[in-house]
Amino acid sequence: MQSTDVALLKTLCGIFAPSGNESSLTTYLIDYVNEHKATWKVQPELIYGDEFQDCLILKFGQPKTAIFAHLDSIGFTVRYENQLVPIGGPETETGYILVGQDSMGPIECKLKDEDGHLFYDFGRGIESGTDLVFKSDFRETKDYVQSCYMDNRLGVYNALKVAETLENGLIIFSCWEEHGGGTVPFLCKWMYENHQIKQALVSDITWITEGVTHGNGVAISLRDMSIPRREYVDKIVALADASGINYQIEVERSGGSDGREIQLSPYPIDWCFVGAPEDNVHSPDEIVHKADIDAMVSLYQYLMKNL
Amino acid sequence: MQSTDVALLKTLCGIFAPSGNESSLTTYLIDYVNEHKATWKVQPELIYGDEFQDCLILKFGQPKTAIFAHLDSIGFTVRYENQLVPIGGPETETGYILVGQDSMGPIECKLKDEDGHLFYDFGRGIESGTDLVFKSDFRETKDYVQSCYMDNRLGVYNALKVAETLENGLIIFSCWEEHGGGTVPFLCKWMYENHQIKQALVSDITWITEGVTHGNGVAISLRDMSIPRREYVDKIVALADASGINYQIEVERSGGSDGREIQLSPYPIDWCFVGAPEDNVHSPDEIVHKADIDAMVSLYQYLMKNL
Amino acid sequence: MQSTDVALLKTLCGIFAPSGNESSLTTYLIDYVNEHKATWKVQPELIYGDEFQDCLILKFGQPKTAIFAHLDSIGFTVRYENQLVPIGGPETETGYILVGQDSMGPIECKLKDEDGHLFYDFGRGIESGTDLVFKSDFRETKDYVQSCYMDNRLGVYNALKVAETLENGLIIFSCWEEHGGGTVPFLCKWMYENHQIKQALVSDITWITEGVTHGNGVAISLRDMSIPRREYVDKIVALADASGINYQIEVERSGGSDGREIQLSPYPIDWCFVGAPEDNVHSPDEIVHKADIDAMVSLYQYLMKNL
Numbered sequence: 001m002q003s004t005d006v007a008l009l010k011t012l013c014g015i016f017a018p019s020g021n022e023s024s025l026t027t028y029l030i031d032y033v034n035e036h037k038a039t040w041k042v043q044p045e046l047i048y049g050d051e052f053q054d055c056l057i058l059k060f061g062q063p064k065t066a067i068f069a070h071l072d073s074i075g076f077t078v079r080y081e082n083q084l085v086p087i088g089g090p091e092t093e094t095g096y097i098l099v100g101q102d103s104m105g106p107i108e109c110k111l112k113d114e115d116g117h118l119f120y121d122f123g124r125g126i127e128s129g130t131d132l133v134f135k136s137d138f139r140e141t142k143d144y145v146q147s148c149y150m151d152n153r154l155g156v157y158n159a160l161k162v163a164e165t166l167e168n169g170l171i172i173f174s175c176w177e178e179h180g181g182g183t184v185p186f187l188c189k190w191m192y193e194n195h196q197i198k199q200a201l202v203s204d205i206t207w208i209t210e211g212v213t214h215g216n217g218v219a220i221s222l223r224d225m226s227i228p229r230r231e232y233v234d235k236i237v238a239l240a241d242a243s244g245i246n247y248q249i250e251v252e253r254s255g256g257s258d259g260r261e262i263q264l265s266p267y268p269i270d271w272c273f274v275g276a277p278e279d280n281v282h283s284p285d286e287i288v289h290k291a292d293i294d295a296m297v298s299l300y301q302y303l304m305k306n307l
Numbered sequence: 308m309q310s311t312d313v314a315l316l317k318t319l320c321g322i323f324a325p326s327g328n329e330s331s332l333t334t335y336l337i338d339y340v341n342e343h344k345a346t347w348k349v350q351p352e353l354i355y356g357d358e359f360q361d362c363l364i365l366k367f368g369q370p371k372t373a374i375f376a377h378l379d380s381i382g383f384t385v386r387y388e389n390q391l392v393p394i395g396g397p398e399t400e401t402g403y404i405l406v407g408q409d410s411m412g413p414i415e416c417k418l419k420d421e422d423g424h425l426f427y428d429f430g431r432g433i434e435s436g437t438d439l440v441f442k443s444d445f446r447e448t449k450d451y452v453q454s455c456y457m458d459n460r461l462g463v464y465n466a467l468k469v470a471e472t473l474e475n476g477l478i479i480f481s482c483w484e485e486h487g488g489g490t491v492p493f494l495c496k497w498m499y500e501n502h503q504i505k506q507a508l509v510s511d512i513t514w515i516t517e518g519v520t521h522g523n524g525v526a527i528s529l530r531d532m533s534i535p536r537r538e539y540v541d542k543i544v545a546l547a548d549a550s551g552i553n554y555q556i557e558v559e560r561s562g563g564s565d566g567r568e569i570q571l572s573p574y575p576i577d578w579c580f581v582g583a584p585e586d587n588v589h590s591p592d593e594i595v596h597k598a599d600i601d602a603m604v605s606l607y608q609y610l611m612k613n614l
Numbered sequence: 615m616q617s618t619d620v621a622l623l624k625t626l627c628g629i630f631a632p633s634g635n636e637s638s639l640t641t642y643l644i645d646y647v648n649e650h651k652a653t654w655k656v657q658p659e660l661i662y663g664d665e666f667q668d669c670l671i672l673k674f675g676q677p678k679t680a681i682f683a684h685l686d687s688i689g690f691t692v693r694y695e696n697q698l699v700p701i702g703g704p705e706t707e708t709g710y711i712l713v714g715q716d717s718m719g720p721i722e723c724k725l726k727d728e729d730g731h732l733f734y735d736f737g738r739g740i741e742s743g744t745d746l747v748f749k750s751d752f753r754e755t756k757d758y759v760q761s762c763y764m765d766n767r768l769g770v771y772n773a774l775k776v777a778e779t780l781e782n783g784l785i786i787f788s789c790w791e792e793h794g795g796g797t798v799p800f801l802c803k804w805m806y807e808n809h810q811i812k813q814a815l816v817s818d819i820t821w822i823t824e825g826v827t828h829g830n831g832v833a834i835s836l837r838d839m840s841i842p843r844r845e846y847v848d849k850i851v852a853l854a855d856a857s858g859i860n861y862q863i864e865v866e867r868s869g870g871s872d873g874r875e876i877q878l879s880p881y882p883i884d885w886c887f888v889g890a891p892e893d894n895v896h897s898p899d900e901i902v903h904k905a906d907i908d909a910m911v912s913l914y915q916y917l918m919k920n921l
Contacts, residue, residue, distance in 0.1 A: 198357065198358075209387075210387055210388075211386065211387035222435070222436035223327070223384055223392075223436070225487070226486075226489075227326055227327035227384075227394065227483070227487070228327065229327055229360060229361070230328040230330075231361075251384055251385065251386045251387065251392065251436050252386070252392070253393070260487070263489035264487075264492060265493075266492035266493045266495065266496040266572065266573070267492075267493055268357070268359060268360045268493050270360070
């Protein structure tokens with residue numbers, strides 16, 4: 001069994017990276033990988049730069065399967081006056097603390113929701129176009145971790161933990177997932193044209209529901225708003241059975257992920273969403289059971305070897 | 308004039324192939340083509356396998372135009388307990404009979420719609436993630452055929468009938484059309500990059516409306532939610548006029564097909580929806596006039612020669 | 615400072631080119647460019663034809679940045695009887711004058727909106743599938759120009775004015791922007807694969823709002839329904855500051871442009887919407903301040919040199 005590296009997860013949850021504005025997290029990850037890779041089983045090649053916008057790819061050995069983990073988070077953009085417009089679909093409770101920065105300096109303000117119209121409450125005006133995110137208040141108990149942005153810093157964390165022992169595979173950190181997408185298309189193009197990768201796993205966080213509950217393992221999603229190819233998800237479930245790792249089957253009607261963009265890409269790439277479940281989705285209080293995180297890392301390790 | 312091959316159509320309507328889970332129908336078609344192609348005017352090359360997921364392409368001679376016929380049908384996925392979520396947009400009347408299979412064996416159950424929440428009624432629980440489809444009750448009268456899944460087994464049937472005399476062209480059997488798409492992008496890529504195909508016909512079934520009625524010929528759609536390029540649809544209408552075959556002009560505001568994905572592909576491929584109309588859309592009682600089926604086959608034969 | 619070439623703008627506003635039916639405007643532009651290019655600083659290469667559907671590309675020197683201007687307009691398609699369905703999202707006030715043509719001759723009729731159901735009022739029936747557009751009533755005052763289709767004939771006008779002095783760059787006239795898109799994907803493919811273009815500017819018209827007003831300069835949009843990459847829009851704002859040209863920052867939650875399709879293309883192309891604002895959007899009375907038009911042309915000239 002794994003033991004959750006809470007310090008790393010806490011750091012990730014506190015990095016500013018709303019959709020379209022992910023470069024701080026990209027830079028953090030490049031530095032993190034360069035510092036840690038010497039201790040990893042296989043040294044990955046780091047692929048990034050202009051042709052990848054703010055994405056980062058780690059290439060290990062001879063890849064056959066790709067892990068997608070999106071970097072970006074939900075948040076808010078300052079419109080005019082004290083108005084805000086959402087980035088992605090954030091919960092909007094009056095009193096939530098938002099942070100960011102404009103040319104006048106750092107910002108820590110409060111969110112106000114008046115009948116669905118969003119405003120900030122701050123001692124000065126904030127420049128139009130400034131992005132704000134939830135302030136991270138990271139909490140840990142014996143069984144749980146809690147903060148904004150478990151979705152998807154936990155998916156990123158999972159990828160970094162899997163990286164430690166990964167021999168063959170791609171780890172792809174994508175952008176814009178929470179707000180319309182746009183990097184998965186060129187990432188699919190790159191990975192298919194250069195490495196003929198036809199298998200993807202989406203390392204992202206899902207929802208606690210009546211069928212998926214805390215502490216019962218990582219969720220394998222058989223569908224959400226999109227329907228992955230049955231042959232592929234059946235193979236993953238069969239491997240999960242063989243692994244002995246705790247997992248839960250998820251079946252939903254709504255919700256989407258990088259998987260949707262993989263499916264719509266002009267490449268025959270199969271995908272499956274595999275991730276720990278959280279409660280209080282898209283709020284500053286996203287909460288996940290540590291055992292589900294550990295099951296997530298373990299199952300990814302197993303799948304990347306056996307898929 | 309053609310004469311409808313009712314036995315083949317009946318068989319096609321009864322094959323289990325909801326979106327994402329089309330492989331039984333793919334296998335059936337591969338076998339069918341291999342058994343029958345010796346009697347066809349031109350022997351097509353069969354193209355399928357891993358790089359095409361569950362799609363199948365038939366290549367005849369020097370192709371200039373492609374026929375797209377989607378294999379998949381609407382249906383339902385078992386969620387938790389006795390809940391169902393839809394695949395595509397099925398009609399949901401309490402009492403409709405659904406069939407499928409899970410690891411415990413074959414399933415024949417009843418659909419229940421309680422204020423838009425969907426359930427199944429069956430003697431045992433069904434495994435989460437199991438797909439169910441309408442049970443085919445195929446009916447034939449002098450003028451009509453009726454069953455679930457005329458949409459789009461009739462489009463598949465049309466393609467197979469056209470195949471018998473086709474000299475040059477592609478027939479492309481796609482997947483996932485009823486639920487978000489995802490194979491047309493790589494199919495367009497393949498057909499454009501390998502054969503520079505710029506012309507497509509969408510072999511699919513449309514709706515009886517105040518402007519498109521039973522027995523008045525195949526419908527040529529000038530638009531639905533998407534608008535095909537005027538120059539191309541004008542050419543098709545002019546050919547239809549020249550052919551002497553019965554046709555009806557369709558103009559709608561909503562509804563979509565593989566045509567939408569062809570238009571959005573990064574290739575300059577024109578498309579036009581040409582198909583017989585049905586009533587009782589997306590129910591177990593889809594009904595089509597035989598003369599419209601025969602007009603559909605005849606017009607495709609003419610267009611594939613003259614376009 | 616520029617001085618608005620009102621005659622050219624007026625001509626452009628009167629050309630029939632609803633989405634999917636743009637070829638008249640394409641032909642006009644090819645002729646216009648061939649007639650005027652001798653007087654331009656650099657002679658562009660004209661790229662068009664079958665592989666580009668009804669699009670047109672002008673290539674100047676060694677291009678590094680592309681200007682996208684969509685040709686198509688909103689409008690209406692005749693359905694059955696005297697019914698109309700919209701092309702894109704037009705305003706629909708009873709009494710608006712619509713023009714078009716079918717096989718029986720030219721049409722000038724009136725729009726009727728009865729509780730959201732649209733009809734035409736004309737002395738004879740119009741053939742199903744006929745496209746109709748607003749009749750242009752071009753008005754000019756000291757400060758303003760007004761007509762239908764400022765969106766986007768003004769974006770086209772801007773591109774043609776920038777063309778006069780452009781040394782390096784692509785000008786891309788796209789189609790279908792108002793109704794679902796479909797040409798930007800293959801245009802991106804062409805420009806990236808042939809010229810490795812990673813920078814785009816969307817030459818289109820935006821809305822007067824509480825934050826963007828008449829006469830205060832061209833709008834630089836930091837976001838609409840899509841969020842462009844922050845690093846790129848920051849660079850454009852910094853250049854606009856350096857240029858001394860009047861501009862306004864726009865931040866919206868809704869609205870889309872060719873930018874959305876550029877973002878979703880499988881190429882790492884940055885985009886930013888830069889355009890004059892109008893009032894009475896998508897009506898026959900779209901009105902724009904001349905100073906904002908001149909600022910638009912000036913800023914594009916500056917950006918194409920310095921980006």
